Amino acid sequence: MNIGIIGIGRIGKIHLTNCLSHFGQVHVVAVMNPSLAGQEFAKKMGVATVSSDPGEVLENPDIQAVLICSSTDSHAEHVEAAALEGKAIFCEKPMDLSIDRVRKTLEIVKECNVPLMLAFNQRFDPNFADVRQRVQSGLIGNIRSLHIISRDPGPPPISYIKKSGGMLMDMTIHDFDMARFQMGCEVTQVYARGGNVVSPAIAKAGDIDFAAVMLTFENGATALIENCREAAYGYDQRLEVFGSKGMIRTENPLKTTNRFSGENGTHSARNLDFFMDRYAESYRLELKAFFDALQNNEVMPATGDDGLKAMEIAEAAYRSIHENRPIDL
Amino acid sequence: MNIGIIGIGRIGKIHLTNCLSHFGQVHVVAVMNPSLAGQEFAKKMGVATVSSDPGEVLENPDIQAVLICSSTDSHAEHVEAAALEGKAIFCEKPMDLSIDRVRKTLEIVKECNVPLMLAFNQRFDPNFADVRQRVQSGLIGNIRSLHIISRDPGPPPISYIKKSGGMLMDMTIHDFDMARFQMGCEVTQVYARGGNVVSPAIAKAGDIDFAAVMLTFENGATALIENCREAAYGYDQRLEVFGSKGMIRTENPLKTTNRFSGENGTHSARNLDFFMDRYAESYRLELKAFFDALQNNEVMPATGDDGLKAMEIAEAAYRSIHENRPIDL
Amino acid sequence: MNIGIIGIGRIGKIHLTNCLSHFGQVHVVAVMNPSLAGQEFAKKMGVATVSSDPGEVLENPDIQAVLICSSTDSHAEHVEAAALEGKAIFCEKPMDLSIDRVRKTLEIVKECNVPLMLAFNQRFDPNFADVRQRVQSGLIGNIRSLHIISRDPGPPPISYIKKSGGMLMDMTIHDFDMARFQMGCEVTQVYARGGNVVSPAIAKAGDIDFAAVMLTFENGATALIENCREAAYGYDQRLEVFGSKGMIRTENPLKTTNRFSGENGTHSARNLDFFMDRYAESYRLELKAFFDALQNNEVMPATGDDGLKAMEIAEAAYRSIHENRPIDL
């Protein structure tokens, strides 16, 4: 299979390297990046066609699939162009910050009838994927409740926050998707509270930095989500599913498995630093899932609709915070 | 110090045994119990006066303090009588299922100016008490959120449920008190969802068996409480406090510290069975706290007002469930 | 059942209190203690006969069993006297520091045909007992090796060390017994190394403060024992059994189950302080085992021969250290 990549920034580099190291039958034949740095990286990795023109990738007849890893505001445009060229599409999330644009783009994809995977990488984290598989196997019986904790080690720059779509759309969106993924059904009601406990500058930029969300699902189960833009002890990504026959918890992977016992007790290492470390494996596995689905002509394991649904929950959560009442979906 | 005990049922036996084993200067000189079983237990433990008449305890001039461990519907009555006799009072929770009666009884206690401790034993659990102490020491900075999980191993008999005042008043009440205890300030808003996931019989009896509660506190922090009347894996009592400088978690104590590693991974023991095991130490320590406060003329570490406040939160939570909206306190 | 106790020091108090709190059918009718402090403790606990004369206990016709908790150098003498009076005997370890005296005393006990339990309390620790039970159930298949770590929080006073019989006889003896208990067969060879890493004063007193021992058992399995008189992080009592089908490990119980996560990682509590805390439950359970064995006319779960065997291993270990070669048993 020949593929192209649009955008060789932080995440594009990860995908390109993973293609070379892990996917023997996948050849990255063309790469587009606006600036020189990314272009040079691709050249050194042996990519034949490297350009600043997206057309060299999107219109390349040798290419069956495109990974869209450019800046968020160009996702929808590239997805549409790729769809019109008949390429299979792997798109970083979010597809766009505007729900209306997402809906329009998804319609074009549908009309072009091309496969589209939205990169909800956390679904492919070995821990979370294992939880889902065990829940589906019936190990814990009927789900009664789900608890997700997601705390960043520290807040992003204010410049990022201003373009992020807001914390619920930028950060909690992963947890909305994870909750739907684990529950296997749709949200019917959202109650959310949000505020600023980290930084007045974030408040001044019009965003929250803390949120607590209670979701009700079609199956009657409840999901609680705790989000914060800062945690003094590092990146915290946990999940717990409670069911009629048992409970499964995901703990944070640590930097080492070492434990020091001294006169004040026992000390273990910090959590892995941030998403680049914590989710390194998930980036490889989501790409594998994309290639596997393409090869086997199967439904994509995370779709454009999944992205849309998560955005709708985020919108309802914002409304809930502003009106201080539960919102039906 | 000479004390008396009203009621030698399950909890009365625990207190009597603890007095003998651990409190050398405390003498249990009189015990009242309506039935023979409790009376015989007290006799074998060497209690001098054993009777079915509460007056023999409450009006005994040699006695400075009374532990009220009888059935819930008699608590208020015995508290009032003890107060009028000028005794220091240690009363099992709840003082009554009716908030109005509790208010009235507390007024009498206030008029009589006697010390009263309400037995919120979980405050004295070494784990939870240690959390509170560390939070107060500033270890985790400002509290941002609190998460309490409380799940019973299995539901009580329907007969108990009918007299319990309902799950929020009977079970969640501990968590409402724990949340206030850990936060060190008052609840300003309650949002709750409840339902039946365990047993239709409980629903038929008019009670819920699952609840998820979101509390907002004066300090701006949020508390999430998850309650269920049944957990296949046993009694689950956990707590997590997240603050600006760190986070503290309390895990469940296990039956043994043994771990077996076999071909399916590593297996550790079940949690301690139920509150009699899990909170055994807390029963001893709450009594110690009562005796210490009496001896040092200090404020009781859990008061009648604490009981009242927890009941008010429970009432608001019921209202929130019925009206599906947040309720201000 | 009526019993008497010889010696109300630290361990005698524990047994007396446990009898009162936990063993309803066992009545402590007489207690001997040379000094007043222990006598007064017994009186307050309601013991009828309290004396400084051991005859008042040993020759008391109402008494069926005697707990011998006096100082080590009087154990053998009291055991012999109790045996001659036909009493069942529970004796703190060691029976004597001289193997010859132990052999002689055991012969008298045998001639008198009275039940004798030697108080190897660690066999009754819920964790270690659970390991033994699972191993016997076949859970881990054939034992291949055993690893025991036993480290004290700090060294005892030099005065104690001088009378202790030496570290191998005083401390490691528990591990020799534990190894035999877990293996279920006898030691055939001992190789040991010992030295001083803690304190020159201990070396000057002629004792070691560190030992590493390799035992070979009849079943071909190996046991490794690590001992030290001091551990900066507190009392450390662990055990690991490795077999053909799996492995079981016992971890140290901690003071609390709390874990604090801060910028340097996650911190958990210290181990329980010392044997009084760590083995509190084992003291209750060994007494229960003694009373149960008496009542059911069963073989004692830790016998005088067990004590003798452990001493023989200790002697061989000393020889191994001095001659720097493995010693056959």
Add this chain to the structure above:
Amino acid sequence: MNIGIIGIGRIGKIHLTNCLSHFGQVHVVAVMNPSLAGQEFAKKMGVATVSSDPGEVLENPDIQAVLICSSTDSHAEHVEAAALEGKAIFCEKPMDLSIDRVRKTLEIVKECNVPLMLAFNQRFDPNFADVRQRVQSGLIGNIRSLHIISRDPGPPPISYIKKSGGMLMDMTIHDFDMARFQMGCEVTQVYARGGNVVSPAIAKAGDIDFAAVMLTFENGATALIENCREAAYGYDQRLEVFGSKGMIRTENPLKTTNRFSGENGTHSARNLDFFMDRYAESYRLELKAFFDALQNNEVMPATGDDGLKAMEIAEAAYRSIHENRPIDL
């Protein structure tokens, strides 16, 4: 830096892939492999010169360093040839099964004055390296003892065992090196016991499958090593260092961080499968250490002498088993 690789088998592929993914300034310009499979792998990864003739690598003037990853019996020969060509050498362990040959080869390397690193990869495992670093920092004070457990998930084929040099030379050799690495000084005495608990076929092939070793070091500290060719619960690689100020333990990394709590307690995942998973990171980091040492003209972090020392300990351990006595080094 331009390098060549001799041998593209299991470990050669790992190194080649790591060079491409992680070491931007390192160019693998030539590869030798006797069979086609390895040659094709190298071609697909873009290596320019791929040959079955070692001379094409060793005599290539563009190449500064060579990774020797061929079969064990050719290591010494390739090392000597590379040394004579003036190349820096990274050699998989062991350099040879014959100590005499190793000594001879090391002399040639010394005469040629080329840098040589012996691939004791476990030194670069993030966990073990972190232990060493903390021990060196003084965190645990003076080392008193070290305990290493190394158990394979299952025995290798008999054909492998026959060519392996025996378990102590093939498997325990890693632990001998690790013990020296952690202690930072030399072994003075070895006592070992070995036997067959896994498979009669291994005994028939003249090898042991279980060993327990006690090492004494110059600093007076003791190291205990437990080895077994089979563990029902999977690959087990642990280490514990006990010192005057504390203790550090390395636990096994698990396949996931998930824990399932059901009616029989809590279950966590199996250990990572085998050295390819467990030590994946160490292979990358040892290569990084080699390139860094070359670039900075520093002493190699694992030398030919380290390999020789470990072999001398292994030989002494064999002698100890056969003569059942401690052997001085």
